Structures are given as structure tokens and as C-alpha cells.
Amino acid sequence: MSSSQEIRTQIASIQNTQKITKAMEMVAASKMKKAQDQMVKARPYADKILNVMSHLAHAHPEYESAFLHERDVKTKGYIVISSDRGLCGGLNNNLFKKVLDMVTKDKESNINSAFGLVGNKASSFFQRSGGEVIAQTSQLGDKPTVEQVLGLIKNVVDKFLQGEIDEVYLVFNKFINTVSQEPEVAKILPISIAEKNKEYDFYWDYLYEPDAKEVLDSLFTRYLESLIYRSIVENLACEQASRMVAMKAASDNATDLIAELQLIYNKNRQAAITQEISEIISGAAAL
Amino acid sequence: MSDKIRLEIVSAEQELFSKDVEMVYAPAEMGEVGVSPKHTPLITKLKPGDVRAQISKDEIETFYVSGGILEIQPSEVTILSDTALRGEDLDEARAIEAEKVAQEAMRNSSNEMDTQKAKSELLQAAAQLRLIKKLKGKVKNK
Numbered sequence: 001m002s003s004s005q006e007i008r009t010q011i012a013s014i015q016n017t018q019k020i021t022k023a024m025e026m027v028a029a030s031k032m033k034k035a036q037d038q039m040v041k042a043r044p045y046a047d048k049i050l051n052v053m054s055h056l057a058h059a060h061p062e063y064e065s066a067f068l069h070e071r072d073v074k075t076k077g078y079i080v081i082s083s084d085r086g087l088c089g090g091l092n093n094n095l096f097k098k099v100l101d102m103v104t105k106d107k108e109s110n111i112n113s114a115f116g117l118v119g120n121k122a123s124s125f126f127q128r129s130g131g132e133v134i135a136q137t138s139q140l141g142d143k144p145t146v147e148q149v150l151g152l153i154k155n156v157v158d159k160f161l162q163g164e165i166d167e168v169y170l171v172f173n174k175f176i177n178t179v180s181q182e183p184e185v186a187k188i189l190p191i192s193i194a195e196k197n198k199e200y201d202f203y204w205d206y207l208y209e210p211d212a213k214e215v216l217d218s219l220f221t222r223y224l225e226s227l228i229y230r231s232i233v234e235n236l237a238c239e240q241a242s243r244m245v246a247m248k249a250a251s252d253n254a255t256d257l258i259a260e261l262q263l264i265y266n267k268n269r270q271a272a273i274t275q276e277i278s279e280i281i282s283g284a285a286a287l
Numbered sequence: 288m289s290d291k292i293r294l295e296i297v298s299a300e301q302e303l304f305s306k307d308v309e310m311v312y313a314p315a316e317m318g319e320v321g322v323s324p325k326h327t328p329l330i331t332k333l334k335p336g337d338v339r340a341q342i343s344k345d346e347i348e349t350f351y352v353s354g355g356i357l358e359i360q361p362s363e364v365t366i367l368s369d370t371a372l373r374g375e376d377l378d379e380a381r382a383i384e385a386e387k388v389a390q391e392a393m394r395n396s397s398n399e400m401d402t403q404k405a406k407s408e409l410l411q412a413a414a415q416l417r418l419i420k421k422l423k424g425k426v427k428n429k
Binding site: 038041042044045048049051052055056059145146204205206207208209210214215218219222225226229 | 295297298299300301302305315316317327328329330331332355356358360365367369
């Protein structure tokens, strides 16, 4: 059995670790709240742009945008959204596993894959696992802005328009509630415009200024940006929630460990006292 | 109500305005447009400038947009703004600073992308300044 001194140092060190995990848990909780607020704030824009897109589905533009053009799939693009930092449970790994599964399946049917990566974790994972990375960005911080990801989006979209990528999927964690997040894969390119609503089914079209191509293409670009921005914010909320849960588990484990060690320490101390007393008594009896 | 039109201004990061108004003025790419109720459907790009919402006869609210998309339906106007801050919140010093930095970058710029970026920053800063001056003038006139 280890000496009392050793056990005492061990308890102290676990207590220090526990302090850190507790603090991280609380920080994550408050950051999660902020990320959720950001998620709510991003909603009106996404709703509005969807609204405009559905109006567009009823209009009859003469221009056929390349964004809507379906073609045979030879290369699939994935925009993978991950966190910058670790210590958030299996969040990133579950996501990457899902992507890898899809990529392996594609390989069997001779479809190549290309990646656009958001976050440090995705960068390091996909560099190790191989695959063509066409764009990456990281260090978005706790308050990501659309501006930070514009470069990445442009890269991927240009590749799609040039025909180097035939389909683009967005991969991120969906926020269900604080304790559960699910990896989600959504096809974002080519854009499929929502179902038609019978009510609007008479012939009309917008006036386009300056012309349909320019306006529609910039609308579609913004639509993609809003989708990606929203999923980044959602992924951030997931990251914080997942970190909070992981840190809570760590703090709880530390409490258990400390209780166990304390018990051993007390038993040790008790045994030492008992031994001392019996030595004194037997010494006295010998006199 | 038939004499009013719904105006919604949203940016990717938050909702900015949502009210029934009498008239909307917006800086479309081909020139400023004024939208009254029952306008024909139109969709256009916006350039940096200010959007004015005529809420009632003597109540106008002004917003700065740095670009975006304007969609008009007979009963609603939607502005998908790239980054829109409330006109009153604009930081004049920041705008001047941005202009200075942009001008400097333009002078020293070595590649095409820097020049393009500087140009658009300059354009935005100038539009922000114009709006601030306009707002200031309004305060003085009161």
C-alpha cells in the first residue's frame, strides 16, 4: 500500500484537475448559450432567403443557372465543419467517421472526393487520412462571421461551376439538445428548389436588374453562404454543448476518484493508529 | 392594408427591421429605386448605400447596407443585406479610419486582389460617411 503522503499528493493533484474541468464546463455552458443565440439570430435570414427561393420556383426565369444544373457524378465535394479545439468528446470523430464511410462507398463506385475544411480538427484529420483538400479555414473563434468563410465557399463553388466537382455536400453536427448532437450530411449543390405551390401557378416572372444571370447567381451564392454560416454556428453550439457534457463527466469522475482515495487514506491512517496503540499496550504489558 | 407594404431587412447574422411601411427607397445597382405598395415583382442587387423606410408621413428610418439583394413582391419587400448596421450605430471614426487604410493600401498595393479589395472598402467607407453626414444634417435641422 502506498504511504499516506503519496495518497495526499495524489488527491491534491486530482483536485487541481477537477478545478480546471469545472471551470471549462462553466465556460462551455456560457459559450453554448451565446452560440445558441447566434443560431436564433441567423434564422430570419435563412427563412427569408428560402422564401425568395420558393418565389423563384414559381417564376419562370429564361436563364438556366449553372447552380441548378445536375450532371453525372464523377467527383463529390464535401464541406466538413469541425471545431478548432479538442476536449469535446467524440463530436469531431463521429463526424469524420461518417464522411469516411461515404468516401469509401464512393470509391467502390469510382467516385472521387474533394474537401473544403472548416476548423483545425478537420484540417489535421483529413491531412492524415489523405484526399484532395481544395480549401480550408480555421480559427473562427467564438463568434464566426460570414466574412471568414467567404474564401472557402468561393473556392468550392468555383470548382463546382467549372465542372471539377459535380455535387457538394455539407457535413456538420446538428444541435438536437444539450446532451445530443448528430452528424448531418446535406446536399447543397446543385441547388434543388423547393416543391411548387399550386396557389402561385400562373405565369409570371420577376423583373431582373441588371439581368437574370447576375442577380440569380448572386442570390444562389448568398443562399449557400447562409446555409454554411448557419451550420457553422450550429456546429459551434454543438461543440460547446459536447464540451460541457465531457467536462461534467470528467469532474464527476474526479469526485469519485477523490472519494476512493480519501477512503484508502483514512483506512491507512486508522491502521497506523491501531498499530501504534497495540505497540504501546504490548510495551506496557511487558513491564 | 392596401396602402402599406411589408418591409423586412435581414442580414446573415441578425434580423434588423420588420414593419409595414408606406414606401421604401433602396440603392439598387442600376440606381436608387423607390418601392410603393403593389409594385411589380422585381429582384435586383444592391450596392453600398442607405435604405430608407418611410414608416409614416414624417417618420423615416435609415439603414446602411454594404450590398445585398432586394426582392419585391406586391405586398412585401425583402432586403437580404450583406452586413447591415443601424444607421445611428455607425462609427464615424471607424469609417474614416477604414477609408484611410483603404487609400493607403491602394497606394501601396502590389497585386490585383489587394487593389480590388481596397476599392470596395473605399466605396463602402465613402457611403457610410455620406450617410453619417446626412444623419447629422437632419439632427441639426430639427
